[in-house]
């Protein structure tokens with residue numbers, strides 16, 4: 525299964541990133557990836573998921589044990605929501621999707637409540653609500669707009685776009701497999717956006733086992749290891765493109781860094797009370813399952829982090845604290861060589877613009893080139909230009925904009941008909957995925 529994935533993936537890499545494989549022949553590169561895969565498959569590296577998710581009673585006890593106090597040393601200016609921003613559950617026509625941070629901001633009116641948002645609105649709202657650095661928000665936004673939205677209006681939808689086209693749910697663009705608490709796109713039969721009850725139960729178990737009884741970076745790295753092992757084992761379409769793979773990995777550190785009450789590692793607490801409320805996980809004590817409810821800040825009082833969390837810290841933590849607990853082959857030469865730094869990961873992002881498929885794919889080469897030019901302008905504005913980062917410039921060529929296998933099964937342009945029924949904006953007050961979907965068939969209950 526994995527071999528065929530590698531075989532399919534390699535030519536794509538060679539095409540999208542000429543020169544990346546260095547002097548290596550295709551056979552040598554394949555051999556290297558095979559060795560890496562075999563090392564990954566060693567049983568001791570696997571987490572035994574079933575032993576983590578306890579009985580309903582244990583789970584409820586774990587959760588109760590995690591209820592905690594609000595952060596002690598906080599600046600009142602960081603209290604959220606601010607006056608004038610009130611919680612309102614989204615209506616059935618409001619667009620909500622895989623990002624709990626943006627969903628929450630729309631639920632309070634920091635972003636338009638209908639979920640159709642623009643570049644500048646998101647830059648402002650993410651800083652104000654969570655203290656996300658403008659460089660990190662820009663990186664996310666550039667890709668979201670380019671691949672899931674509309675460049676002319678610099679806008680996109682938080683869930684699915686009109687008619688099920690575009691929006692953050694679009695797979696393998698910004699949304700990716702191996703998410704903290706969502707199922708993989710194909711294993712979930714197109715549902716990559718609702719909170720998964722069984723994955724969150726696993727996350728709670730890791731938090732309960734954590735020395736701090738919190739959703740710490742260590743706790744989230746265990747969550748990554750378990751989710752990555754699960755996807756590598758079960759998802760025949762797992763393919764990690766450079767950009768979405770980075771987002772999905774960094775999303776694990778977003779849990780403590782953005783959702784803590786107060787500043788994580790400076791007195792803030794990433795406890796159950798804070799995390800479950802923000803990601804919309806509500807325990808049903810009778811079933812031991814988590815219902816997915818609209819994302820909101822905890823009613824008891826919540827303080828955003830007091831310092832900005834930007835692109836360099838996010839990538840550094842993703843690749844030093846999260847990813848090493850279960851390395852998955854990614855299209856990064858630096859990962860193979862072990863010399864990955866935040867700067868060269870940012871270079872990968874910058875150069876990775878080559879490999880993505882703009883939503884306006886009907887576009888001839890010219891319009892695609894215009895989109896990439898737009899994106900580069902945005903990145904340069906926040907100091908993330910290739911020259912500053914020291915990226916090789918030769919890899920940006922207008923002839924290689926589309927990653928070659930985007931139309932193959934597993935690529936963003938070819939979802940099988942079976943998954944179409946689950947594409948759509950979030951439906952709340954339901955429980956999704958009470959058990960693990962181990963095959964990409966639409967037979968699970970949700």
Ligand code: HEM
Pocket residue numbers: 622623624625626646650654656660661662664665668692693698699700701702703704705706771772775776778779782783803
């Ligand atoms: C700035 C623009 C942003 C964009 C375009 C964006 C987009 C996305 C997308 C597409 C996903 C799905 C990734 C996946 O499949 O794993 C995601 C997940 C996530 N995002 Fe965002 N996001 C943004 C800002 C934020 C902010 C401000 C926060 C936190 C305050 C945040 C927290 C998260 C978390 C924790 C996840 C993982 C959800 C889970 O699986 O449990 N994001 N985001």
